[in-house]
Amino acid sequence: MDSAARVERERLLRRAVLGGDEGAWRTWYDEAFDALYAYILWRCGGRHDQADEVAQETWLTAVRRIRRFDPDRGSFAAWLRGLAANVLRHHLRRRSRQWKREEAAKSAETALSPQPQPDHADRIAATLDAVSERHEAVLRAKYLDGLSVAEIAARWNETPKAIESLLTRARQAFRELFEK
Amino acid sequence: MTLGPNDHGQCDEPVDALLRTGTGPCGVSPIRETTLARTIGVIRFRRHVRKCILAASLAGCYAAGLATAGLQTRARHEAPSPQAARSPSPGPRGLPRPAVAPARLSREEIVRRDADRSLLERGDVKKATRQYALYLKLASADQRASSPEQDSWLLMALKDARSRELKHDRVKQD
Numbered sequence: 288m289d290s291a292a293r294v295e296r297e298r299l300l301r302r303a304v305l306g307g308d309e310g311a312w313r314t315w316y317d318e319a320f321d322a323l324y325a326y327i328l329w330r331c332g333g334r335h336d337q338a339d340e341v342a343q344e345t346w347l348t349a350v351r352r353i354r355r356f357d358p359d360r361g362s363f364a365a366w367l368r369g370l371a372a373n374v375l376r377h378h379l380r381r382r383s384r385q386w387k388r389e390e391a392a393k394s395a396e397t398a399l400s401p402q403p404q405p406d407h408a409d410r411i412a413a414t415l416d417a418v419s420e421r422h423e424a425v426l427r428a429k430y431l432d433g434l435s436v437a438e439i440a441a442r443w444n445e446t447p448k449a450i451e452s453l454l455t456r457a458r459q460a461f462r463e464l465f466e467k
Numbered sequence: 468m469t470l471g472p473n474d475h476g477q478c479d480e481p482v483d484a485l486l487r488t489g490t491g492p493c494g495v496s497p498i499r500e501t502t503l504a505r506t507i508g509v510i511r512f513r514r515h516v517r518k519c520i521l522a523a524s525l526a527g528c529y530a531a532g533l534a535t536a537g538l539q540t541r542a543r544h545e546a547p548s549p550q551a552a553r554s555p556s557p558g559p560r561g562l563p564r565p566a567v568a569p570a571r572l573s574r575e576e577i578v579r580r581d582a583d584r585s586l587l588e589r590g591d592v593k594k595a596t597r598q599y600a601l602y603l604k605l606a607s608a609d610q611r612a613s614s615p616e617q618d619s620w621l622l623m624a625l626k627d628a629r630s631r632e633l634k635h636d637r638v639k640q641d
Contacts, residue, residue: 304510307510307511307513307514307517308510309507309510309511312506312507312510313503313507316503316506320496320499324496324499325490328489329488329489329490330489331489332488332489333488333489334489338489339496339497339498342496342498342502343498343501343502343505346502346503346505346506347502347505347506347509349506350506350509350510351509407488408488408489411485411488411489414485426486429486430483430486430487430490431490433490458482458483458486461482461485461486462482465482465485
């Protein structure tokens, strides 16, 4: 679907949803759910329980803020990903504060016991949250969407060399943040 | 956890493995239907709120209309002031009639005033026409010609018709 057709379609759907049309919302939901859930699961480092929570909150936020969605500025899927990233960021901050409180409580009880560490999935989630938007976008295109360098270059109007270089920098940034 | 050395331009396996975590088929999500139901609930609630606001606005407009009508009715039924009762009622076009004590009103003037009341207050055009016709029969030419600005539209029309009739009769005789 070309850009103008996509914008027009999403504009109509948005108007219908704002008018209270449940069918329009169901259409949008069914089209976008799988891709959004896959994105959230990837960002959560594979943790289904956290992904479920984030996905629910993202959809509820989306339906409440649907008036703010502007089809001219980007697709509905991109808008949802932005909402999901914000929801996940709040979740990670909450978990981080919770984890620090638990750590402080446990170390107060037994000073000699080993410090608990955030689990693997949490670290991946935190790292993906910390990388820049551009790095996250290219990593998503490569690892979640499964696109080749040539395909990413074609979609982004860049040369394959530029994408290769960006991917390398993105991986490097991920590694450095993960090891911190 | 530390990762192996990074080879620029080559596949970074540990990082690749981390970045592939959470990819692959998700399966059927258990929250899909429950989340849909909750979001549809939000849409329904918003629709109800919109209907309530519309109903409240319509009710408000209706109440405003009733209040306006009530105020107008009250203004119409308000008793006239004593001064207004003493002074003579204005003529058909709102101009004040010359003050004449009731005892000194001639019969034709009384008939004319009755006709004015029939037309303006009761809207009885038929009765007013009969009364104006009687007045025109009783009144002298001078009386008929005096104060034309105080004539009602019906009296003006009848006078006009009467003068055309007379002109026509005169032409026929000639």
